[in-house]
Amino acid sequence: MLCQLSINNFAIVRFLELDFRPGMTSITGETGAGKSIAIDALGLCLGNRADAAAVRPGASKTEVSARFTLEDVPLAKRWLEDNDLELDDECILRRTITSDGRSRAYINGNPVPLSQLKAVGQFLIGIHGQHAHHALLKSEHQLNLLDSYANHKLLNDAVLAAYQRCRQVEAELESLQQSQQERIARKQLLQYQVEELDEFNLQAGEFEEIEVEHKRLANGTALIEDCQHTLALLSESDEGNIESLLNKAVSLAATLEGLDPTLAPIGNMLNEALIQVQESSSELGRYLSNLELDPEHFAFLEERLSKAMTLARKHHVGADKLHEHHRTLADELRTLDSDEEQLEELAAQVVASREAYLLQAQKLSQSRSRYAKELDKLVTQSIHELNMPKGKFSIEVNFNPELMGPNGSDNVEFLVTTNPGQPLAGLAKVASGGELSRIGLGIQVITARKVATPTLIFDEVDVGISGPTAAVVGRMLRTLGESTQVLCVTHLPQVAGNGHQHMLVNKHSKAGQTETTMQALDKEQRVQELARLLGGDTITSNTLANARELLAG
Structure with a gap:
């Protein structure tokens, strides 16, 4: 309060x-x-x-x-x-x-x-302004008033959450669909490129091995001639070779070691050199015996090397990076395939989220329909008291599954008839300004009783009301004040007297x-103020008596 x-x-x-x-x-x-x-x-x-x-x-x-x-x-x-x-x-x-x-x-x-x-x-605090009855003509405001009376916040929150989830999934699907054409074109290109590279099937490190083997076979004749010449120098030349010369040197070193033991290390080094020459000669001989100049294999290597370099130029990468590039393209293609799966999954989620939304919206609509019937009776009773004895009020709640919004899928319309024989119709078509004020005030007072707000302010909501109707409004607000703090700005003595x-x-x-002041009135001061409201500047004994009657009531 x-x-x-x-x-x-x-x-x-x-x-x-x-x-x-x-x-x-x-x-x-x-x-x-x-x-x-x-x-x-x-x-x-x-x-x-x-x-x-x-x-x-x-x-x-x-x-x-x-x-x-x-x-x-x-x-x-x-x-x-x-x-x-x-x-x-x-x-x-x-x-x-x-x-x-x-x-x-x-x-x-x-x-x-x-x-x-x-x-x-x-x-x-809840504030009801003097122009609230104008807002009453708006469908959105009518919906809010019904929800305020029903006070089904959990249902409202559930619908809002379902709506937000639905919009989120729809946005994700739309984003994915917008890029679908680009993905399709990219996927077609990747499929061609990956199939071509799959067919070539270059393995990791293979290009380097091909280069080495191709170079060896391309220089096969020179290799044979140079190997034979080297073998001749090492051990096979009858005119003199390194191995025979080293044997002589080893023999002389042994003789020298006998004359001077300090020369033993020289003999050891010459022996090691002889062993190295013999092993080199043996290894080179084995290499030469295994060296084959296979023209068909050379042609195969040359073709594969050429193909690798052609594909590398085509993909703008080095030939030694072609295998890695192949893997990268294949990974991207698999990602695009997974995007297609995601597209199908999101489409299914959109359907599921819309169904979930409609389920919550239907629950909210059912609650609105139930409370609308209850509010119909209360507002009809209220407008009877507000000098519209033949009036009837009704709320029409129409569920429309095509209408999806944060507040549900309902079209809500307040209908009224003010005269016997007239059919129910929208407020704007039937109610005059004064009637609309009374209907609006009745709805505000009724909905205010249901809202757990400790203080309610009514700011000149009685505009367009006078006479006996004003007295009814005053009593309504006073009754409301028994359970809730009510502040009422008014120009009507019949309303003010009920405070x-x-x-x-x-x-x-x-x-x-210029200065504005505000003061609490005692009982006699209230009588004077009510008399002023009744009679204007001229206050007579009659207006004072009338004011006391209003205050007593």
Whole structure:
């Protein structure tokens, strides 16, 4: 419940500190006095946008704070706890706006973004404005009113979550489909390239081996001649060779070692050299005996080498990188194949997500239809009381599976007939301005009873209503005030007289400055104010008597 509202330097208010009590509080004042100024200031605490124009001329900043008790507001308490902003059983919302337009917001003394003021404010106050009956003509607003009355938030949340999931999967599918033509063209190219490389089937390291073997066979004749010449020099030449010369040297070294033992290492080195020459000669002989010049194999190698280099140029890679490139292309082709599978999977997910959405939307639609019948009776009863004795109200809920939105798949329309014999039709086609005001007010009061908001504000919602109907409206609001704190800005004495308490707004000018004030009225002051509302500037004994009757009622 709203306990206190403090306003400093807001518009034409210099300073106000207002204490509020349970029940219905009537707020009245002369036209132009600023009856809604407290509500406008309160709106700042609830996160409404504001600029430097909100600051009273000559002041450096505006400051507004609102204090609420939370004994019967568990949702607000839980929200404050979840956001580490709790303060016993109170909630203090504060807002400052400087003359250069900078704004700051606080919850229980902690700086917060405006979004958090709005978030907690929805649990604390509900505001019904004087133009609410105009919004009543909009289908979206009609849907919101029905949902507010039904209070099936879990169903609303389930539909929203299913809708968001559906849109997410559809977006993924659309993105994949948009690139499908490019993927198809790329896949066709890759299939041709991979098949060509598969057919060639170059193995890892094969190109290097081919190069070595091709070079050997290409130089076969030179290899044979040079090997034979080398063998002759090492061991086979009759005219003299290295092996025979080393044998002689080894023999001489043995003789020298006998003469001088210190020369033994030389003999050892010559022996090792002789062994190396003999092994080299033997190895070279084996190589030469195995060396074959196979023209057919050479032709095969030459063709394979040429093909490898041709493919490498075609793919703009080095021939030694061709095998790796082949693997890369094959991997990409497999990825594109998996994309096709993903496309099919996403298409199936879209179907499944739409079915899941429609299932939740149908549950929501069934709930709406059930509560629509309940609301039909209550609003019809209300408009009978509001001087439309032959009126009938009905809500039409039509489920349309083709209509998929975050709020479900329903078309909701408020229908009414105000005269006997007339068929039900849309509000805009049937109801006059005054009738629409009464219907709108009846719906607001009925839905307000179902919403667990501790404070409700009605800002001149009785526009277009007068006489006996105004008295009924007053009684409705007073009854609502028995269970919920109600603040009602009104110009009708029949409504104001039903308040449990009454506040008067005055505007006066002094020394070139205009200022609005607001004060609580005692019983006699209430009689004077109700008399003013009844009779204008001229207050007679009759108007005073009438005012006392209104107040007594």
